[in-house]
């Protein structure tokens with residue numbers, strides 16, 4: 036039986052028609068890999084982190100004053 040390693044997580048995947056996502060072990064790993072190719076980042080479906088910057092601390096007052 037042919038076995039390959041999932042390109043995303045390295046798990047052993049049996050290379051059979053039964054494995055829908057081959058060479059990936061799961062749809063999740065396939066989407067991760069395709070997503071990485073599509074936009075150059077490793078975005079994981081369902082685990083999107085909100086990094087829009089809402090929680091970034093405001094510039095300290097001394098920093099702002101130094102500008103003017």
Ligand SMILES: [Zn+2]
Nearest residue numbers: 041044060064
């Ligand atoms: Zn995998």
